[in-house]
Amino acid sequence: MTSPLDKLDALEKELSRLSTAEDKLNSVTAYLRDTRDSSRRIIHDIRTETSETDDEAKTGKRLTMLMRQHGLLEAYAELQIPKMLSEAVKPLENVLCANVDITNGRICQEEGKQACGGCKLVLYCSKTCQTQHWRLHKNDCKDPIRSPNWKPAWIVEKRSPTFMSGNNTLNERWQNDVDRIALTRAHLWGNIPAYDVLALARNETVLGKDYNVAFVASGDLRNVVFTVNGLPEEFSGRLTIILNDRDSHVTLRNILLLSLLGLPDVNSAAELALHAWYSVFLPMEYAAQVSHAGFRALQDLKVDGSIHMQLSPTSTLAGQVSDDIRSHFLACLDDTSFGMGEAAREYERVRFAPSRVDRHHRWYGRLEPSHRLACLEYRRFGLVLPFGAKNDHFNMPNRTLFSSDGCWLQNDLANPLDGWNAKSIVEAGRKHGASRADLYGCLYFFLSEQLRVFARRLRKFRISFHIFNRDASDLSKAIRAGNLASYGVPSTIRFDRVDVSNIMDAEYVGIPRIVTFWGPLLATGQHATLLGYFMNWVNRQKGGNINSLDPKASEYSGMMEGLEDEGKIPRLTNRSLATAQEYAGMIGVYMGFLMTKYDNSKAFQTYLDKHGMAEVLQKAQLKLLYDNELHNISELAAVWVVLRVICLNSQTVNRGILMPASTNSYGQSVSSRLYGRNLVEGLDYFVQS
Numbered sequence: 001m002t003s004p005l006d007k008l009d010a011l012e013k014e015l016s017r018l019s020t021a022e023d024k025l026n027s028v029t030a031y032l033r034d035t036r037d038s039s040r041r042i043i044h045d046i047r048t049e050t051s052e053t054d055d056e057a058k059t060g061k062r063l064t065m066l067m068r069q070h071g072l073l074e075a076y077a078e079l080q081i082p083k084m085l086s087e088a089v090k091p092l093e094n095v096l097c098a099n100v101d102i103t104n105g106r107i108c109q110e111e112g113k114q115a116c117g118g119c120k121l122v123l124y125c126s127k128t129c130q131t132q133h134w135r136l137h138k139n140d141c142k143d144p145i146r147s148p149n150w151k152p153a154w155i156v157e158k159r160s161p162t163f164m165s166g167n168n169t170l171n172e173r174w175q176n177d178v179d180r181i182a183l184t185r186a187h188l189w190g191n192i193p194a195y196d197v198l199a200l201a202r203n204e205t206v207l208g209k210d211y212n213v214a215f216v217a218s219g220d221l222r223n224v225v226f227t228v229n230g231l232p233e234e235f236s237g238r239l240t241i242i243l244n245d246r247d248s249h250v251t252l253r254n255i256l257l258l259s260l261l262g263l264p265d266v267n268s269a270a271e272l273a274l275h276a277w278y279s280v281f282l283p284m285e286y287a288a289q290v291s292h293a294g295f296r297a298l299q300d301l302k303v304d305g306s307i308h309m310q311l312s313p314t315s316t317l318a319g320q321v322s323d324d325i326r327s328h329f330l331a332c333l334d335d336t337s338f339g340m341g342e343a344a345r346e347y348e349r350v351r352f353a354p355s356r357v358d359r360h361h362r363w364y365g366r367l368e369p370s371h372r373l374a375c376l377e378y379r380r381f382g383l384v385l386p387f388g389a390k391n392d393h394f395n396m397p398n399r400t401l402f403s404s405d406g407c408w409l410q411n412d413l414a415n416p417l418d419g420w421n422a423k424s425i426v427e428a429g430r431k432h433g434a435s436r437a438d439l440y441g442c443l444y445f446f447l448s449e450q451l452r453v454f455a456r457r458l459r460k461f462r463i464s465f466h467i468f469n470r471d472a473s474d475l476s477k478a479i480r481a482g483n484l485a486s487y488g489v490p491s492t493i494r495f496d497r498v499d500v501s502n503i504m505d506a507e508y509v510g511i512p513r514i515v516t517f518w519g520p521l522l523a524t525g526q527h528a529t530l531l532g533y534f535m536n537w538v539n540r541q542k543g544g545n546i547n548s549l550d551p552k553a554s555e556y557s558g559m560m561e562g563l564e565d566e567g568k569i570p571r572l573t574n575r576s577l578a579t580a581q582e583y584a585g586m587i588g589v590y591m592g593f594l595m596t597k598y599d600n601s602k603a604f605q606t607y608l609d610k611h612g613m614a615e616v617l618q619k620a621q622l623k624l625l626y627d628n629e630l631h632n633i634s635e636l637a638a639v640w641v642v643l644r645v646i647c648l649n650s651q652t653v654n655r656g657i658l659m660p661a662s663t664n665s666y667g668q669s670v671s672s673r674l675y676g677r678n679l680v681e682g683l684d685y686f687v688q689s
């Protein structure tokens, strides 16, 4: 067998012999097809086989150099990639039989019908396939993390967990990591379930009118997707969307995803966007298409940072972004900087940082066994696919998730599941044959559905995106000063909704400035609303966190009993010393459940008072809403009491006031509601059904 390096030598000779660009391109394509087919390996192998990986990185880099030398890079992106793609992008419509054995080249293409009785994570078309695959599957099925006796590391090692207290070195290191990794890194994936900011059917209900919506600290596109997908089919107005985030990686990804979603074939568009959004590695053809989209966006991006793109026949994207966007784009196009092996090792380094184990185990501790494995699998491989699906072709890094020098941009806890409602994920999965256990398989089908609808709507509705990459307060100033008029945002624009995410939190912009800057830009009328939530207030306000409650308080034991009744935590009858100790050790895990029972609404009111909410509202002539029906965001907040959602509405009369989460007074069973924060909601939902 010829080695990849030999093949590249041959290609090099051939390229210097050929004279036309077309011939050269054809031989590059032939080379790529050939090496792709012979170099497929699963990520795990790539991570451990250092030498081969380095070879691979070397050939990758040399190939790019060669193409550059022959002036082929642009022509390649322009001509060959779309051709290759039409053959290669194949979204899954249903779960396939899990009888996949890459090493022996055995891949069953039938639909999966029968779930493995042990884990329910994989499906087989037949008993024969299941039997044949058991030799491989038993490693997953019997993975220790799926054992009913699995325990968090701190319990097994009989020590206190690093996230609780204690002054050990591991704890200090953890603290450092929290500061360095968890807080300072980018949020490329939202961590609050998506919501529809317009919810027209519930609010204005007028379908023939134009609407203006501003996402002033948008994070990823999920609220945009949900808002557009929530429009009634008969909507006939124009939708103007301001998409702003000060983080340039976020902005770059939003531009890229929108341009992928505008591709003519909606099914391929959705498939590409899904993986570009959430999969850490991509099939070669997909990576090429992402680069191609980047390449086109780069052409539409002028040196002064202005950008104008036609996304589809009916939708456009215009705006102005910072200088770094250009360099990020170039970095994403440059596949010489780091290779698959380096990316895979970097991903593993962050995801499995030893100092963070207890954090991960605290989370696993709340999950049922197969969900633990599903989550561990994503931690290992970073692919949004049905469990056990063929994945050996995902062997290029998704460069939009790494810095130009190959650092994983997010923290170790970043999780695609956090951005969407768990119940909807599982329902979508079921429709395509995925079982409830297979969380990321369900997520695959959920996203595939959502993104197909969105891609279709990009071509059906008239949507104007205006993208900016500034501080939210500066953006408001620039709009009001008329500085953005040339990008299609006149100073007279008024918004039907302004979504500020959680930058009203004091760490970000804070209440007074948000209300002062964005209040005046709200349209008049009873539906115009500024939406936002608070995530970090609990630790700044006495009584905000359940930690501030005395464990001996009757309220506390009441909540524990409530959780026992619901079967979330074991009942401490017949307690032996050993179980009592273990129980105490599990408090870190149970705390997540306990928070759902804890009423901190008074503390929240105090927090708002202290931060001058009443005065700024009066000045801005806005009113705080407590209306569950308004946007149904109550779902987000109903239980995870750390998170508080508020809506500020411009109508000053006759509006009830709603604080969705805070009505969660203890004693009213929260389980009667739809929970929002997926970790808690999800768990609850998964445990119950």
Ligand SMILES: C[S@@+](CC[C@H](N)C(=O)[O-])C[C@H]1O[C@@H](n2cnc3c(N)ncnc32)[C@H](O)[C@@H]1O
Pocket: 187, 189, 190, 191, 192, 216, 217, 218, 219, 220, 244, 245, 246, 247, 250, 470, 471, 472, 473, 501, 502, 503, 508, 509
């Ligand atoms: C506040 S963060 C928190 C994550 C959020 N819970 C989510 O699910 O996306 C959301 C986004 O706000 C952006 N952001 C933070 N401060 C900002 C500011 N002053 N102006 C504009 N965007 C900001 C961040 O870059 C990030 O992408």
Ligand SMILES: [Zn+2]
Pocket: 116, 117, 118, 119, 120, 121, 122, 137, 140, 141
């Ligand atoms: Zn199994």
Ligand SMILES: [Zn+2]
Pocket: 097, 098, 099, 108, 109, 110, 124, 125, 126, 129
């Ligand atoms: Zn089969």
